Amino acid sequence: MRELAIIIFAAILGLTLGITYWAARRTRSASSFYAADASLGAAENGLALAGDWMSAAAFLGFSGLAALYGMDGTLYAVGALVAFLPILMLVAEPLRNTGKFTFGDVIAERMRSQPARVAAVIGTIVVNLAYMVPQMAGGAALLKLLLGVPYPVSVVIVGLGMIVYVTFGGMLATTWIQIVKALLLLGTAVLLVILALARFHFNPLMVFTAMEGRYGLQALAPGNYLKNPLDQLSLGISFACGTAGLPHVMTRFYTVPDAKTARRSIIWLMFLAGAFFFVTTFIGFASAVLVGQDAIRAADRGGNLALPLLAQYLGGGANSVGGQVFLAFVTAVAFATILAVVAGLTLSTSAAIAHDVYVNVIKRGAVHEREQLKVARVSTFAVGAFAVLLGILAQGTNVAVLVILAISIAASANFPVIVLCLFWRRFNTTGVVAGMAAGLVSSIGLAFIGPAFLGHNAIFPIINPAILSMPIGFLGAILGTLAGGFRRDASDRFDEFLVRAHTGARDKK
């Protein structure tokens, strides 16, 4: 079993390193490093987006939550799809038309001020690190489980992988690793669903009946995990708005040549990742019925191993060759998933530091192309090393909490700023800074005094703080704007920004 697992891991690592070598030879400028020269097609970018968005939290988490808690797990999954409607209609196109590599670019293009860019950088780094650390911890836990490598060593292996991919291969390597991972993941899901359906006479309704028969009607009801009556709504708000505020998702729209391709890549994502999210509930229920909730809980308290355990069961059980092959393969795919996601996060974080802070804030744009690429690589290495350190410290913490935090911060800090920036004429630098600060402080503060950190002693009753912290973020941005006063030139610049955002005029030179 261990030898087999090592062979599969080695094959995946070898494939990704091969991609990196190929991509490294094509990465010669800052534009190719950060955005693959804006040359990707809709299918490529759509698959990469799907690979980016079907994270370990989705792959292992949604199915595990459904297995143990019923409908609440399903609500997480559907939220992850709904999240792309606002991105498709509100954010993707204007973002692509006005920015170059980062979230900070859009804000700076509109405000033409350094404090506004710095605020966007802070939002980027905080959200990305909060999102990255749990993924790394999850990847390390998988390595430890399967190969028996000690936790800190596992984190270093994950970290080294992502540093090598991004430092040498930039956006092109990241994209293709995400594409390969998306295809592996979708293939695995199709196989699992077919094998599991065979156990239920190819009638999905029977899975629901079996679930009810074994665990009672309550197992299909909402409220088993998200207990407060407003928890579900807050989760929905957080997904719908937070995803549009995730900097590593925004970055993917800079890799395509025009708005039309950006939209079509979202369609690819919505059908591929959406179909995958759709079946996570089925996989979770099948696991609960066939493997049993007790066995799932015994393997991992949070239910994160429901899917690997189902694969083992469908392969023939823990003591069979088939079961071991399936388990090793699914775990290796989960590991590839994590590598692909952390690579995207590393790239987006290093772009914020190298492109936004160093090139544009410190050097005011006067940096030669070759040096830009060097700085990008150095900052990638530094970001990766820092994330490894945080990952090691994160051992033993509840990683799901950090994912909630990341997406709530994005909904409360980045989302209000990006929306007001795109659509409100009077919005100004003071508003950007105040909105970012209010969103960050309120979402982090409320999460700390909420059930995720304090359990039953929570002061704030709702797990996901976005229902309150997002309005606070908007309020901060609006009050800041009013306090900053009206400026004629800023208002004039909005005309240019608006025309560019909606026509893509910049590219028609």
Place this chain on the structure above:
Amino acid sequence: MSIQQTSGEGLSMRPMPSPAGASAQSRQWAEIAASPRFQELLAAKRRTIGLFLGASMGFYLLLMLLCGLARPLMVQKLIGSLGLGYVLIIGMYLICWVIAVAYVRIAGRVFDVQADAIAAGLTSRGGDQ
């Protein structure tokens, strides 16, 4: 993207060259922004997005609210063990897919045509820097 273009954009982050040139340029942008063609594009977008996003998000947030406040109703059986909640969730998936495809079609056939016409007008007048 060429090297010249990259460094040129970097330099444009510096303060505007001369107030007179800057205001002439921004007057031009304001003119386009106020033009009937551009206003038409914005209005068309506002109508479509308002309807599509409003309807889908409204359904979604209502679903989430019901799952919080009307939990017994959500397990009311409709087809076998499949309750109302799950039927609504499946509906949500379908709504997402249908609305996304419809939006992309309208955007490609209507918005892109209008936007390209405006952008083409810009280039011929040399308005884009």
